Amino acid sequence: MNPDAPSLARGEALLRHGTRSDAVLPAEPAPAVQELGALVGFGQTWTSCSARASVYLFDGYYEASAAEVRLLKQVPEGQKGSGTVNGDWLIWATADATDEAGRAVIERVVSSFAGEE
Secondary structure (H helix, E strand, C coil): CCCCHHHHHHHHHHHHHHHCCCCEEEECCCCCHHHHCCCEEEEEEECCCCCEEEEEECCCHHHHHHHHHHHHHCCCCCEEEEEEEECCEEEEEEEECCCHHHHHHHHHHHHHHHCCC
16 A cells, blocks of 8 residues: 555544544654554644554554554553554554543544544
């Protein structure tokens, strides 16, 4: 798969749907695209809490799912991590485990990413 403009636009739309009107800043995906074996990725952080979301495009659903499984096994102590796959796309979101607002953002963004766009 070639990460062309329509492909990237779909990933951005999936994330934007869950972001709503929250104030966010662009960020490098964490972990890095190369570390997960993704084709491309992008991220954002929230200004109101510790939440961070990274979105990755993979060659296919199975590659994205395998990356999600790896990430779930590597959540650092003191962090909450959650992800989901939508087609070739994976979203991975984290926040400080004690940050209630951040955990709520993660739940909303991941749920929205998995649903109907």
